Amino acid sequence: MxxxxxxxxxxxxxxxxxxxxxxxxxxxxxxxxxxxxxxxxxxxxxxxxxxxxxxxxxxxxxxxxxxxxxxxxxxxxxxxxxxxxxxxxxxxxxxxxxxxxxxxxxxxxxxxMQENLNRDISQKTLQEVFAIARKALADLASLSLEEQSANIFIKRINDLKKDEKKQFVEAFKKGSNLHAGSQGLILIQSAFDLPEKQQAEIKSAVNEVLGTKTQFQFKTAPEIISGIELTSNGYKLAWSISEYLNSLQKNISEMLNDKTIKDETKKAPVEVPAEVPVTEPEKAPIVKPKVKFKIKSEKNK
Amino acid sequence: MKLSPDETIFWQHGFITINLTIVTTWAIMLVLVVGSVLITRKLKTGIHISRGQCILEMMVTFMNNQIKEIGLEKPEQYIGFIGTLFLFIAVANLCIIFPWYEAPTGSLSTTTALAICVFMAVPFFGIVKSGIGGYLKSYLKPTFIMLPFNLISEVSRTLALAVRLFGNIMSGGMIVAILLSITPFIFPIVMNALGLLTGTVQAYIFSILATVYIAAAVHDSKPSDKKLQVQTNNKEDKNG
Structure with missing residues (x-):
């Protein structure tokens, strides 16, 4: 310590x-x-x-x-x-x-299309009708269709009524005045070549109506189906079977229209008119065609 | 039989004596300083730290908290003195597990030296805190009649510090030595283990008492209202 x-x-x-x-x-x-x-x-x-x-x-x-x-x-x-x-x-x-x-x-x-079809049908029908008529006429009366057509045309000229005759003559004379120095020229057009005999008959018939001798010119125009046409200074006198064709065309059109409506509406079927001549084609050539003359006044032709 | 390592003298020249106590103290100082340098060399300031740093910080923070709990506001000012007291005594005492080691704390000269350091430190911190006048006034509290008693307590507690540490450590060493001569094998080991515990406790007691004395000196030299405020703050800290 x-x-x-x-x-x-x-x-x-x-x-x-x-x-x-x-x-x-x-x-x-x-x-x-x-x-x-x-x-x-x-x-x-x-x-x-x-x-x-x-x-x-x-x-x-x-x-x-x-x-x-x-x-x-x-x-x-x-x-x-x-x-x-x-x-x-x-x-x-x-x-x-x-x-x-x-x-x-x-x-x-x-x-x-329908119109085209119609036209085709009418064209075809026309030719058929024409052919049938020609054959039937030839068979029955040893007459050609051309001859018969010319005969009917001549008959028509002869049967012209007074007024119509006057109109024709006036038109002819007017034409003659207009074309001074030259006689009035009458143009006859037909779908076929007119035989000499018929040409002469037409000439004489026309001359008779006009009361003077005039010059004629005959022309073949295939577009004028089965018909004869007389033209002079805007005056036109014609006969053709196109009237029949027109009525046929009308009937066909009506039928087609009916069918179209029926298709479109799909309603109760529309009754097709009973008297449709086209539906019985064999009747057409048998029925005696009504000859119709159409007088048209075309100015400045 | 030598009671104190003071008696083992290596070199002597008149008054100057180099004995085992001084040499062991130097060795402990060397270990502590070198260890500190080695540990603090790799300190990081980031969020992720090494385990060693974590333990070191825990120890330092624990000391800081202890000082704070006793009533010293800024523990950073006192940790140098109090922490070193604790570390030195603890290391000196724990080294008894090495054979032929004699703790310098088992020498009355060392414990007296440490007690004298505390005796000097108390007025030192008191004067640093509130000046010489303020510190001296604390001896007159609560009345001037208490002056002699204050002075006696100052001296006696220093003496008690020195003798307490010396007695404990010296007795531990003595018991081991006596038991070795009586029961040479197992029992001295148990006593040595007990000695480790005693040594740690003594280190703790010594430093805590030093802190208490310093704290008393610092508080006594302050105005009473401030003291009250400090106590309130401490309570709040504890609660927080």
Missing amino acids: KINWFTVIAQVINFLILVWLLRRFLYKPVLNAIDEREKNIASQLKDAEAKETKAKKEQAEFARKNETFDKEKKALMDKAIVETNEERQKLLEAARNEATELRSKLDKSLKD
Whole structure:
């Protein structure tokens, strides 16, 4: 239990040195490190808080924008729907119009086709009728159709009524005056070559009517089907069997129309008129054709 | 039989004596300083730290909290002194597990030296805190009649500090030595383990008492209203 005072003093100095050393090498660095880390953490927390605040703000902003966007989207959508409907209506209207137009065009073309068909049929019928008539006449009376036609034409000239005769003569004389120095020329056109005999008969008949001798010109025109035509200065006297053909054509047209209507409507079948001459083609040549003369006044021909 | 490491003398020249106590103290100082340098060399300030740093920080933070709990506002000012007291005594005491080691704290000269350091530190911190006048006034509290008693308590507690530590450590070493001669095998080990516990507790007690004395000196030298405020703050800290 002795106290060595030198040791005491030495230990005091030792301890104070140790205090200084540890403070320098241990406590200060550790405390500084702790402080610094705490500062770091605090700043990071502050940062995080600031970021959170910012994020919340941005979220709110975003939500607001989203809402606005939704509203705008809805409005645009509604508008687009309305516009689309309008457009659709327009397009439908256009399509309907187009369809109507097309249908009318189709109708027209159908009609044209029908007309063409009619014309073809009438043409064909005409030729057939003509051929049959010619054969029948030749067989029955040893007469050619041409001769018979000429005879009928002459008969017609002779049977001209007074008024008609006067008209003819006036027209002839007028023509003669107009063409001074030249006699009035009478043009006779026929579908076939008129035999000499018939030519002479026609000449004499016409001369008789006019009471003067005049010049004649005979011409063959195949487009005048089975007929004879007399032309003089705008006066025209003609006979043909086109009247029969016209009536035939009329009947066929009526029949076709009826059929078309029936097809279109698909309703109760329309009764086809009983007396349609075309339906019995063998009758046509047998029935004695009604000879009709057509007098037309064509000026400036 | 040597009661104190003071008696093992390596070199002597008149008054100057280099004995085992001083040499062991130097060794402990070297270990502590080198260890501190090594540990604090790799300190990081980021969020992720190494395990060693974590333990070190825990220790330092624990000391700080202890000092704070006793009533010292800024533990950073006192941790140098109090922490070093604790570390030095703890390391000196725990090294008894090494064979042929004699703790310097088992020498009355060392404990006296430490007690003298505390004896000097109390007025030092008191004066640093509130000046010489303010500190000296604390001896007259609560009345001037108490002045002699305050002075006696100042001296006696320093003496008690020195003797308490010396007695405990010296007795531990003595018991081990005596038991070794009686029951050489297992029992001294148990006593040595007990000695480790005692040594740690003594280190803790010594530094805590030093803190209490310093805290008393710092508080006494302050105006009463401030003292009250400090106490309230401490309570709030504890509750928090």
